[in-house]
Amino acid sequence: MSFSRNTRQRDAVRQAFEQSDRPLSPEEVLSLASEFAPGLGIATVYRNLKGLLAEDWLAPVALVGDAPRYERSGKHHHHHFHCSRCDKVYELEGCPEGINRLVPRGFKVEAHHLVLNGTCRSCVRP
Amino acid sequence: MSFSRNTRQRDAVRQAFEQSDRPLSPEEVLSLASEFAPGLGIATVYRNLKGLLAEDWLAPVALVGDAPRYERSGKHHHHHFHCSRCDKVYELEGCPEGINRLVPRGFKVEAHHLVLNGTCRSCVRP
DNA sequence: ATCTCTGCAAATGTTTTGCATCAGC
DNA sequence: GCTGATGCAAAACATTTGCAGAGAT
Numbered sequence: 001m002s003f004s005r006n007t008r009q010r011d012a013v014r015q016a017f018e019q020s021d022r023p024l025s026p027e028e029v030l031s032l033a034s035e036f037a038p039g040l041g042i043a044t045v046y047r048n049l050k051g052l053l054a055e056d057w058l059a060p061v062a063l064v065g066d067a068p069r070y071e072r073s074g075k076h077h078h079h080h081f082h083c084s085r086c087d088k089v090y091e092l093e094g095c096p097e098g099i100n101r102l103v104p105r106g107f108k109v110e111a112h113h114l115v116l117n118g119t120c121r122s123c124v125r126p
Numbered sequence: 127m128s129f130s131r132n133t134r135q136r137d138a139v140r141q142a143f144e145q146s147d148r149p150l151s152p153e154e155v156l157s158l159a160s161e162f163a164p165g166l167g168i169a170t171v172y173r174n175l176k177g178l179l180a181e182d183w184l185a186p187v188a189l190v191g192d193a194p195r196y197e198r199s200g201k202h203h204h205h206h207f208h209c210s211r212c213d214k215v216y217e218l219e220g221c222p223e224g225i226n227r228l229v230p231r232g233f234k235v236e237a238h239h240l241v242l243n244g245t246c247r248s249c250v251r252p
Numbered sequence: 253a254t255c256t257c258t259g260c261a262a263a264t265g266t267t268t269t270g271c272a273t274c275a276g277c
Numbered sequence: 278g279c280t281g282a283t284g285c286a287a288a289a290c291a292t293t294t295g296c297a298g299a300g301a302t
Contacts, residue, residue, distance in 0.1 A: 114238065
């Protein structure tokens with residue numbers, strides 16, 4: 001095992017996520033974290049994303065037809081809403097019942113991811 | 127509007143999906159469809175995937191930490207299980223209750239996607 | 253005969269890696 | 278001072294596009 005050093009850049013990436021209430025793409029992380037660590041490079045963003053995913057500080061969010069986003073893990077359990085008009089991703093509270101009923105015998109479930117697609121409030125009434 | 131011609135290659139791509147009971151990646155499509163259309167190029171696969179998505183013959187499946195897959199749309203409503211050991215994607219019957227309860231007021235839901243992650247039966251007992 | 257589709261190769265866009273240097277510890 | 282982390286540039290992938298020629302209608 002190796003330790004991770006606490007660099008200015010890694011802190012900046014973490015801050016980007018702490019300050020944001022929605023999942024971020026690598027480019028968004030670069031632009032947000034650059035304020036705290038000027039000169040930050042995209043390669044460093046990717047390296048830190050990978051590291052923070054490995055230590056489970058971040059979790060990936062998969063979206064249909066769009067690049068993956070990342071968000072702080074360890075929050076309370078929640079799901080997502082992906083607006084097809086503005087592409088924003090919102091967090092949803094709660095979790096539907098009966099997910100375990102879908103699991104075939106012999107399969108072992110460790111996690112689940114639910115994404116609702118549609119139009120968000122801002123886009124419905126502009 | 128323009129019409130799509132019925133080429134050997136397009137048929138081959140469609141056949142790949144008809145013969146498969148699970149979502150496919152572009153590379154998998156290339157290798158399966160090549161049997162019906164020798165010499166098939168990856169660019170043609172991508173062009174046909176795009177076309178078949180546009181005419182709603184195919185639907186994309188987003189996976190956490192893995193490239194997107196595609197499957198025939200128009201099947202009965204179902205969800206997916208993604209095995210983190212062998213990376214296969216299975217179809218699940220049924221749909222959990224109460225998804226609409228998660229939707230904030232003013233949001234309009236058009237679709238939802240649920241993916242369970244874990245270990246499939248073949249990988250649990252090898 | 254027309255005009256779309258194909259294969260190839262080049263172009264793009266995204267993510268990863270090699271390497272010299274920098275900076276935490 | 279040691280060693281992991283960074284920035285840059287190049288490399289590796291994945292996907293898209295331009296173009297000349299093949300093939301569907």
